[in-house]
Amino acid sequence: MSAVLSRRGVLAGLTVVLFSGCALPVIPKRPAPKLEDALGWIRHDGAGLYTLWLPRVEMGQGILTGLKQIACAELGVAWDAVTVKLPSTQDIPRVKATVGSDSIKDYALPLAQGCALLRDAVARGGFAAAGDKPPTPRWPTADRPDLRRPPLAQGEAIVTGRPLYVADVRRPGMVFGRVLYAPLSPEFASSPRAFDEAAARALPGFVALVRSPLFEQGQARGIAIVAATPGALDRITRALAVQWQMQTPSVGGRELLDVDARLPHAVHDDSVPREGAWDVDLRFDIPPATHASIEPRAAVAEFDAQGRLQLWVGSQDVFYQRDVVAKRLGLDDDEITVHSHRLGGAFGARTICTVELEAAVLARAVGKPVKVQWTRAQEFAQGFHRAPSRHRLRVRLKDGRLQHWWHAFASAHVLFTNAAMPPWMQSVSRFIGDAGVARGAKLPYRAALRETRFALQRLPVLTGPWRGLGAGPNHFAVESTIDECARLVGQDPLAFRLAHVEDARLARVLQRVAQAANWGQPLAGERVGRGLACGIYKDMSYAAVVADVAVAPDGAARVLRLWCAHDCGRVVNASQVRAQCEGNLVWCVGMVLVEQLPFEAGEVKAASFADSPIPRWGDIPQMHIELVDEGDAPTGAGETAMVAGGAAIANALRAATGVRLTSLPWRPTMPAQ
Template sequence: MMKRRHLLAGTGLAAITVVFSAGCALVPVIPKRPAPTPENAQGWIRHDGAGRYTLWVPCTEMGQQISTALQALAAAELGVAPQAVQVRLPGTDDIARVRATVGSASVQDFALPLAQACATLREALASGTSTGGASLQAQPLPASALRSFQALASARAVAPAPGQLQALVTGQALFAGDTRLPGMLYGRVLRAPVSAELDSRPGAMDDAAARADPACVAVVQSPLLQQMNSLGVGIVARSPTALDRIEAALAVQWQVQGGFGPVEIAERIDIDRHLARGALRHTPRSDAMPEGEAWSIDLRMDIPLAAHAPIEPRSATAVWSPKAQNGDPVLRVWAGTQDLFYVRDVLARHLALDAERIAVQACRVGGGFGGRTLCTVELEAAVLAQAVGAPVKVHWSRAQEFAQGFQRPPSSHRVRARVHQGHVTHWWHAFASSHILFTPAAMPPWMQTLADFAGDSGVARGSQLAYAVPQQRTEFTAQRLPVHTGPWRGLGAGPNTLVVESAMDECARQAGADPLAWRLAHTTDPRLAAAFERVAREARWHDKRPASDATTLRGRGIAGGIYKGVSYAAAVADVAVDRASGQVRVTAVWCAHDCGLVLQPDGVRAQTEGNLVWCLGLVLHEELPVAASRVAAATFADYALPRMGDVPPLHVHLVESGAPPTGAGETAMVAGAGAIANALRDATGHRFTRFPVRSEHVLQALTT
C-alpha cells in the first residue's frame, strides 16, 4: 500500500490509472484566526536598500484594493513616495500566520499594526541599526502619534502607485489561473451532479476509453478526493481542452443516496411552521411581549438562496518536490484564497505532512465575498499532482463554481410591531435560516449540532434593531439544508436588514409619518442620525419629486443601519415602474457611508458602489434555482444578476469621521436593499414580501 506522503515514481507520460487506499480524518480542520500584532507586522515590511521597501500584504487582494490602501499607509509612515514601496502577495513561508480576509476588517485590524511596524522601521533606519525588518525595541506608538494616520486623516486622498493598476489593465499574471509551470498538466475532479450533502460516489466507468485518448495522463481514484459526502474521481490531461473529451469518454455512473427538491428546502425554513412549535432556539434579545394586544403590522417575508457568482471561478496549481531538503517545502500550491494558512492546515492534515513542508502562495482573487474561505480546489490539485508526479492545475468551470461552492442561505421571517402615539413600542422579529459561520460545507452534522448550542452569529447579523424601541424580541433558528450554505457578502446582514427596514417603513406608514423623520425619531446613535441626515441632504429628500403619470409609477425609499456595531450607512433610492409591463427600474441611489478614518476614499467609494449593486440584486434579481437534488444553475444565463443597464447612477458620500477605521466593504448592505424595497412600496402602494421581485409579481400586484 502506498503512503500518501510519497510521490508515485516512474509514471512518465503514459496514461495511467492511480488508486489510493488510505483514508482521511473525519474531524474538520478548525481555522485559526490570530489578531494581528505590531510584532507580527514587523515581517510585513522590509527595507531593500537605497530607499526601496517591500510590503508583503497580509490581506487577500480580491478587488477591494486593500494592497493600495496599505501601500499608501506604509509610504506615509516611512516618509517615502508610494512608488518606493513594492507590493507583494505573500506565501505562507513569507510571513507569520495571519487571520483570514473576512468581515470587512482588513483596514480595521491590519492598518494600525502595519503603521506601528513602519514607524519602528523608520526609526531603526534613522539610527543606522537595521537594513531589513526591524525588531520591536519599545512600546508601539499609539495611533495619535503615527505620521500616517495624521497625514491620511488630513489629506483624505492618496494616489495609488501606477504599477498595480498597470498590471491589471495590461493583463499581467496576477490570478491563480494565470500560473504557468514547466511540464504543467491539467486536472479535473468529477463529482456526482448532486449536492455534496448527499452521499455520492463513482460506480462503473469506462476507464479504458478514457485512457485511450492520447491526451489522457491519468485517472485518479482516492479517498482524498472526498469533499463532505461527495467522493470524486480525478482526471489529468496534457491540455485543458482535452478534459471535457476525457470526462465524456470515462462516462462515470454515479451512485447517489437520497434526494431533495426546492419544496424540502422551503419547508425546513418556513418560519410559521417553526413558530407553531413554540419559541425558537436562539434569542439575541428576549424582552417579554404582552399577549392579547393587536399588532399594528404583521409581515411574513421570504428571501431565497443566492450564489456568490464571482467573475473568476476558483483555480489552484500544485507541484511536489520529493527531493526537497533542509526543511524546504515538499508541496507548493498557488491559489486564490481568503485564508492561506487555513488551506495549508487542511493540506497538511489530509496529506499527512508537517505544515512547514507546505507553501501556499497567494494570488489575486477575482471575487471572494466569503466564498473562498475553505480548501477545495487546492486539495484537488495537490492530490492529482501527487498522483502523476508533475505540476497540475485544476480550474473549476462555471458550473462547478455554482454546484460545488456554498451559497447564501435562504431565510423566512415574521415581523410584528406595535405603534402607539407616534412610536414603535413593541418589536418582535422571528426568522429561520441556514448556517453561515457554522457552514455545512465544512462542518459535519454532529459537529454542527454541538456548535449550534451557541447560535450562529453570522445568521443573526443585522437582525438586532438599530432603533430605540422599549420592548424587543429577536429569535431565530438555523436549519441544516441539503444545499450547503455559508458566508456571503455581509453574512445575514443583507437579508435581515432588508426585512427590518421594510417593517420600519410600514410602521412609519401606519403612523402617517415621513420615513426619514420616523427613523430620526427612533435613532439615539448620533452617527446613524448623521448618516441619515447626510443622505437626505444629498438626495434632496424634502424637495418635490417627479410624480407618477399614465405610463410610469415613481417612488422613493430610505433605509439605514449599523454594520457589526461599528460602521454606518444610510441610503435613498428612486425607482420607476412601468404600468404596462411591471418592469422596475432603479433610477438613482444615494448612500452616506461612515466607516471611520478612510485610508483610500476612492477605494471605499468603489466598494460601496459594488455593495449597492449587490443590494439591487438582492431585491430585484438574484435567486439560485434548485432542482433534482442539486443547484440547477450552470452558467450566468441560469442565474439572474444585475447587468450594466440595470445599474443606476450611484452617489456615494463618505461621512467625515475622527473615529478609528472600521469595515467598509459590506456596510452598505444594511441600507441599499431596504431603500430599494421601500421605494418600490412607495411607487406601487404594495409591500412585496417575497424576493426577488420580478416584473410578473409587480404586474400581478398592480392588477389585483
C-alpha cells in the same frame, strides 16, 4: 444562550466534551495582528527602498493600495520606494483570513507602528525591535497630498493583462485536472457506479484517471481526470460518461425553515406579549444566492524531488490551506509552501479548502504539476451560497411610536457552514447559535419591548458566508418593516427613523443621505418611487441609502438613482471606499431585482449566469456616494452598504406600486396597484 459567542471559543471547548472521539475538521486559526507581526511585514532593502509583504489578501477591495499608503506615510518615502508583494506562508508569520471588512480596522495601526519603528531605526543606522516604543503614527491623508489619491496598486497590470491570478500560473510540464461529482447536493450520498475508462483513455490529451478517498465533499465521493490541456477535460468528461449511485433526496429545501416553530436563540430577549392584535404583520422569504465571483476558483500544485509541496492558491486564508492540505496528505507544515495570489472576487466564498486539496492530490498521483480550475457549473454546484432565510415581523404601535417589536426568523447556517462541518459538529450551533446568521438582526431603534429570536436548520443546499453574512437579509426584513410602520402611522420614513434611532452616527448618515438626495422633493413621472433605509454593520460602520425606482406597465422594475452616506470612520483611500460602496450597491440591486439560485430535488439547477443571473450594465443606476469621516477610528467598508441598499430599493418599489416586496427577487408578474 446568546447567539454571539465566538466560533473558535466554542470549538475549543464544547466540542471536546460533546464529541470526544469524533474526527475534528481543521479549524481556522485567526490570531489578532500585533506590532511584533508587523515588524515582519515591512523590510528595508537598502538605498531608501522597502518591501511590504501584504498581510491581507487582495481581492478587489484595494487593501494593497491602502496599506501601501500607510507604509509610505510612516516611512516618509515616495510611492515608488515601496514594493508590495503577496506573501507565501514562508514569508511572514501566520495571519488570520481576510474576512469581516477588518483589514484597515485591525492592520493599519500595527503596520503604521512597525513602519515608524523601522523609519527611526534606519535613520539612526540600527534595527527596529519589538521593545522599541513607536512614535505616534501619522495618517496618509494628514500631510501627504501625494498619498491622498495614489495610483491603484496593480492597476496597470490588471488593465494590460499581466499575470496576477492563480489561473495565470504556469509550471513546466503542467497538466490539468478536474474532480467529477454527481449532480446532487453532497448532503446526500453519491459515488461513481460505472464509467467508460477505455473511451476516456482513447482520447487525445488523456493523462490519468485518479480515484482517491480524499475526493470527498460531505457524503459525495468523486472521481478525477487529468488531461494535457484544459480543453481536453470537457471531451474526456463526456467520454467517461460516469453513472452515479445516488441517494434519493428525502428532504426539501428552504421550505424546512419554519419561523413559527421553536426559536432557541435570542438577539433581543424582552418578552413581548403574543396575545392581542398586531398593527404590522409581515413575512419575508430570502432565497439562496451565489457569490458570482467572476474568476472561478483555481489552484496549482507541484511536488519537488524531495516530496515538498508548492501550492499556488487564490484563497482568503493561505495558512488555512496549508493546515488542511498538510493534515489530509500527512505532511508537516514546513513541507508545504502556499503562495498567495490576487483574487478575482471572493465575498466569503474562498474561506474553505476545495480546489487546493484537489490539485495537491492529483499532483502527487501523477507526479506532475497540476492546475485545477472549477467551471462556472462547479462553482454553483460545489460551492456554498447565501443562506436562505424566512422572517416574520410583527409590530405594535402606540401614539406613532414603536411599542412592541417581535422578529422571528429561521435560516440555514453561515459560520457553521455545512460545506465544511459534518452534522455532528454543526449541532454545536443548537447551543450557541450562529453569529453570522444573527448579524444585522439587532434593532437599532427604540421600542418599549424588543424580542428577536431565530432558529437554525441544516439544509441540503450548501450555505455559508456571503457578502455581509446575515446583514443583508436581516436588515432587508427589518428596514422594510420599519418603512411599513412609518406608512401605517402616516409619517415620513426619514422622520420616523430619526424619532426612534438610538445611535448618533446612524442618525448622522440618515441626515447626510437625505440632504444629498433632496429627500422630500416630489418625483416626476408615473410609477416612480423613492425609498430610504439605513443600518449598522457589525456595531462599527454605518450606512444609509436613498433609492429611486421606476416600474414599467408590465411590472419590470429599474433602479434609476442611488445615494449612499457611508461612515466607516477614518478614510485612508476615499476612491477605494467609494468603490466598495458602489460594489455593495450593485449587489443590493441584484439581491432585490435579479439574483437567486434555483435548487430543486437536492440539485442546483444552474450551470451558467444564464441560469443564475447577476446585474448587467443596463441594470446599474447612477450612484452618489457621500463619505462621512469625522475622525473616528477606522472600521470596515467592504460590506457595510449591504445593510441599507436592498431595503431602500424595496421601499422605493413600495412607494411606486403600493406592493410590499416580501419574496425575493422582484418579478414583473407581481401585482401592481
